[in-house]
Amino acid sequence: MEGASTKGVLSHLSLLEVQARSRKTQPQQPSRVKELKAKVEALLTQRDQLRAEIETHKNLKKLRASMDKWCTHEEEEEEEEEEEEGMDEDSENSKLLRLMARHTQLKDLLHAHHVIGGYNVIKTRQGKGMCVSLATAYEGVYLETYNLEIDVKPTVRISRHDVPPFIPLNNLAEQSSMQTDIRTLLDPLSQHLNAFAGRKQQLKLVKELHKSVVVMESNVLCSLLVLMFTVPKEKTLVLCSLDYTDRTRCLPTRVHFKCNDKELPDSPEWKKHRSLLMETPVHKALITMRKMGNIV
Template sequence: MEQAETLFREGVLSHLDQLETLSHNLAVKQERSLREAEALQEKRAAILQLKKERDELRTKVTRQEEQIRALSVKAEGSRPQGPNTKKALLGLKLEGVTGMMEALWFTGISGKKTDHGMCFCLSTAFEGHYLGSYYIEVNNLERPQIGRHCIPVVIPLAEISAAHLQTSLKKFLSLLFDHINAFAGRKYQADRLQDSPGACAPGTLQKNSLHTVLAFSYNVTRHGQNLLFSAKLLYRDVTAVLPTEALVTCPENVESAQEAASSHSSLFRRMPLHKALESLAKEEESPSFS
């Protein structure tokens, strides 16, 4: 009888310890969620302010473009063009480019005048981490031409240039930046996965040069059982940093593994890769009372 009572007390105490651990973990998660909500609110306020400033700059650029068109039409109707008219046109174009750069500065694009035109700097970043800068020269602003550059060969520069450089320098730069920044973001996630011990099974990481296909295997413990999952992430949108499709499989023919594979697939599509794997690791650490 005494032995049974002792076992009962130990079982109750063990269960209370588990409940206390769970309560502590929930309190930590709630505090972290509160801090994240406050930080998110501050970021939203900053974004609204930046959008306001961006809209003001866009209005300024539009007004300058209208002045350029008006003066161009006037010059066309009163040939031959004198040096003062040409100088005024060039001055307005440079002023328009300067205004455009002020508007694009908020997106990571900056530039400066050169003897032949403009040199633009495309600064890439992902989740607040600066990843690197790429430079491209655009010569002859009246009939823009690509000069020297260090754009990665995997970026379709010729295609983007042929489609937009002559008609809209702003659209050309914006689209080029979208391609480069997304490429840098995908590469950052793949490199971080490769450099993080235990994040994936050794020797399983595969990727292409544009980082639009990423395959790897990883281990997850569920209900005391170690399961090996294989993931293949597809980025069909080359201007995106999150995959459009995530194929996750597990060779173990158990219902819990198949349910987990579906959940992991959704997680990889919604979160950056390292955060998704960190979330899976936290799930392993959470106490289970089933």
């Protein structure tokens, strides 16, 4: 009897345990309602945000349309009054919208600037021509800017320019496919101009930074440079010729030393200097040579 009674109690306890577990796993009705209310509030908030974004996008589109048509400050004010009718001119929201529209406009201009290769292009003669500006720079410093006026109708041709005569502009034009792709002319021309500007800037820096180095010879294209060094120990004079045969580069293709000491140019130390001058801008190479104690 005791065994049967014990089994009955255990079975009842097991049943109660199962029922308790099932109650825990079932969501309580009040908490479920609360969860649904929170979800509805989140969806309503998301809806309001989407509506605000759509309204902002519409206003930005209107502002961009007006900003793209502005040519003078007077036209700008007229367009703003027409396009922003009903908007408070002095409100923070309208100011923010104008800034956002200007930001998107500048981003589009930068993208277009990148597409045309980074060149500044202005239409001339009612779209029959264009003026291209090619800026030169060296070591992060902007230098000279050159301009090409190009006719696009009936055929593409260079009408006027201020490119230096020693730059092979005509040859570059003949070798290009400018009738179908103007960048086939502008890219190599920009390379020639920037290389020339870089060599010219290096010569200027040599004169400014190295007073003890004498510039014996240089040409207009800065494709040939002859310098005179003084070796401190023996007070020996060394002539250094730098030949820039590749006109599209700022570094020389040949470096030659000449002095009374016939062995000096072929010494291991000066062979290193030759390599240094061919791999490093001349004004920086001279700083290294001076620190090594090889020139005054």
